[in-house]
Amino acid sequence: MHGSGDLGTSGFSDALVILGAAGIVIPAFARLRISPIIGFILVGALVGPAALGAMGNDYPWLNFITISNPESIEPFAELGVILLLFSIGLELSFRRLWTMRRLVFGVGAAELFGAAAIIGVALHLIGQGWQGAIGLGLALALSSTSLVIPLVGTRSAVGRSALGMLLFEDVAIVPIVFLLGAMAPHSAEAGLGALAQTLALGGLAAAGLLIGGRFVLPRLFAQAARTKSPELFLAACLLVVIVSSLITSAVGFSPVFGALIAGIVIAETEYRGEVEVMTAPIRGLGLGIFLITVGMTLNIRLIIGSWQEILLAVVGVLVVKAVVTATLLRLEGARPAVAAETGVLMASPSETTLIVLSAAAAAQLIRPETAAFWQIVTAIGLTITPLLAKLGRMAGRRVDRxxxxxxxxxxxxxxxxxxxxxxxxxxxxxxxxxxxxxxxxxxxxxxxxxxxxxxxxxxxxxxxxxxxxxxxxxxxxxxxxxxxxxxxxxxxxxxxxxxxxxxxxxxxxxxxxxxxxxxxxxxxxxxxxxxxxxxxxxxxxxxxxxxxxxxxxxxxxxxxxxxxxxxxxxxxxxxxxxxxxxxxxxxxxxxxxx
Missing domain, CATH: 3.40.50.720 (NAD(P)-binding Rossmann-like Domain)
Known part of the structure; x- marks a missing residue:
């Protein structure tokens, strides 16, 4: 690790590692026809503090090819996820959301709570306390919007089914965090009151963004377009995303919720296509940084020492979520091929799983070592998501005879x-x-x-x-x-x-x-x-x-x-x-x- 006197050098070397990863990983894995998602996560595991980064004091030259300050790149990773949700909003519309209401609040809710219940009961039966089992079940039942949607899009039957369930999960993340806080031993009643207040404020903020955005955003982008300056237009795009995220974050909701709403509002204007093109490079780089931070959570030594337990945990979570998701989609009327492919695709945990695990640990519902174990399971699940996408397509083909x-x-x-x-x-x-x-x-x-x-x-x-x-x-x-x-x-x-x-x-x-x-x-x-x-x-x-x-x-x-x-x-x-x-x-x- 770098000392405080090397802060400037540290930030510069971290930037070189990230840009170097983007410049090497994407072309190399594209040539091998492998998703760069895997490459970024592997780079994070290699250059992170649990691998080469831990050897920086013994070999100072490693400081220039490792991430010396993981916390410093987290804001950029969060920006990448925010821009990804913003781009998903650009592909939606109010009419499309209305047609998906059964999928979002019906199948989406049943998938999240059904998978959480099965995983939670299984963990409780093997010795986990029921409060911790609830927290772990809800955390592991979440699926990754930032990885699933880029793999399948939102226009296909599989993409639409996955998007409906993921939208419910993105909205449910805040109530889940508050619920875990309310279950903590030291706060029996305060958490419920805070939850009700946050939900009310979140509803008002969402309504304000939806209504106000329809009047403000067309005028803002019209002024930016008249300047004929791509830089100014990009600045206007980022301003809208950041302000919307700050508003929902200020009332206690996730910043990605605000970015999603901003994208939905802009999707109703004639500037949608230009906004999508302008933000694409930053979105891709930000997502790569996020994946590198996920890779940093992989502790290779711990994985080698507990590989049997980790393998069993990963397979158990994948099987439960795939079966629950596919079954619910079939009951809802989806074709067997769509249900099978979506089930396998949605089986891995999410980046938001890490947030819920941290909340459960902070509320003392699970022990720190338990949280660390399931963080590794989550990181492995995120790493194999592209492979699950291919397995899902194969499963869909076999089912649809x-x-x-x-x-x-x-x-x-x-x-x-x-x-x-x-x-x-x-x-x-x-x-x-x-x-x-x-x-x-x-x-x-x-x-x-x-x-x-x-x-x-x-x-x-x-x-x-x-x-x-x-x-x-x-x-x-x-x-x-x-x-x-x-x-x-x-x-x-x-x-x-x-x-x-x-x-x-x-x-x-x-x-x-x-x-x-x-x-x-x-x-x-x-x-x-x-x-x-x-x-x-x-x-x-x-x-x-x-x-x-x-x-x-x-x-x-x-x-x-x-x-x-x-x-x-x-x-x-x-x-x-x-x-x-x-x-x-x-x-x-x-x-x-x-």
Whole structure:
């Protein structure tokens, strides 16, 4: 640890460690296709006071690559979580919140208190006092908003289900902390009165922010936009977030609650998109700092010494929460795949679990060593959240056995020879409109049940299906389609799916959406008949509009655009063939030699 005289050097070295972690962890883990969440937590565990940081006195040079003052970076970590909740609010609206009321206050409340009751009873049966068991049950039943939502978003069925439950947990955190304070041996009655007062003040503060924000924020952002200064606009964004957080914090609620309300209010204005773009870099860096602080709570020596108890505790918490969440969602009417995936995703504890554990320890409901044990369990749970997301998707695919059959039936209805549109967002719907206009039958497949339901209600031939599931491709083979159009905005998935479809359908046209010319070349190598780069098409459309506006006749313009498009496609295909030729020659020589 640095001494007080090295305070400036300490802060500078801490900043270098954090920025270095962000610059190294994100690209390295992205290349390995691993979530950077794990990387940040591992960096925190490595450079924190329980690992290399403890060796700073013996090896002074380690002070420059370790976090010497963990408390000094906590405000930045809290700012990252606040900005994350603010961005979640930007994706919501009052109408959407109203439609989610059953999910928030029904399933959300049942999930939190149901999981807490089961965990608490289990801990009480193995010797924990009932007051401590209640505190631990409520703490461990919480799930991580800051990790779950970035992994699944808020637009999918899984994301919406998770968001509804997480919103209730974010609101419930303050009453939980007050409840634990009221259960303390030295305060039997004062805590309940303070809780009622805080809830009343919190309600007034929320109402004030919602009502006042609708009048103040549009004017504030309009003034900032007129200056045409990105810096001033960013300053206005941060001012709104910080003031809202301070207001809810002043009345006893969590600052993230104020940030969430601010985001919801701004979501109703025309400045939502610009605000989201401006705050994204700071939000990402702040979240990385928060994850580093989580990693610092991992005591490697304690984990090694008690690995069996810790493993049992982690597995027990994950199983209880996954089963409770999935069961409640099924009772509420969610599809089996959505319930299974959401249950596994929501199984790990939360960063707010650490807050509740501290409150329980401060109220003397649990011993300090007990709190330290469950802090390690929480940190491990947060670390494996990205892995749980993948396991959840796998569980959802295994549970939902009906999707492949629906695909096969849809392809056979009304005869064979339909075009299969994979991905049904805005691009997919436009493709479907053009196919219909020219009398071509199609069936659209998408893994977002909300998008499928909305499209089906609008009259589109859309069905649910996970295109990455191998069994679905087998059902496509039994349905005899006559072409595939891939419209997903996911370069890796499009390339993988193109390769699988070409293996399964050697002779059918495969037309794929590409992000740029480099991605298009990859798709041609994977077997695409045609790859359409977004950047090229946008450039051609701009050129076409400019030439027509300049007075050039429409006929020659269209002819030249088609000629340029064919020329560019030929160049991309040629580059792909030239890269693939040496590989094919090497494979042929290897076969001949064997």
């Amino acid at each position: 009906e999707a492949p059959q629906r695909v096969s039936s849809a392809l056979k209805e009304g005869g064979t020879g339909k075009v299969v549109v994979l991905g049904f967002g805005r691009v997919g719907q436009m493709v479907a409109d053009m196919l219909t206009a020219h009398g071509k039958d199609y069936v659209a497949i998408d893994s977002d049940i909300d998008a499928v339901s909305a499209a089906a209600s609008d009259g589109y031939a859309a069905i649910f299906g996970d295109v990455s599931h191998p069994e679905l491709i087998e059902r496509l083979q039994s349905g005899t389609p006559n072409a595939f159009i891939l419209t997903m905005d996911n370069p890796v998935l499009v390339a993988t799916l193109t390769h699988r479809l070409r293996d399964a359908f050697p002779d059918l046209p495969i037309i794929a959406r590409a992000r740029d010319t480099t991605h298009a070349a990859r798709l041609y190598k994977a077997g695409a008949t045609d790859a359409v780069p977004e950047t090229v098409e946008a450039s051609l459309q701009l050129a076409e509009a400019a030439l027509v506006d300049l007075g050039v006749a429409m006929g020659p313009v269209i002819a030249s655009i088609h000629q340029k498009r064919d020329e560019l496609r030929g160049q991309i295909k040629l580059e792909a063939d030239m890269e693939e030729a040496p590989r094919q020659l090497g494979r042929r020589r290897l076969r001949d030699a064997s």
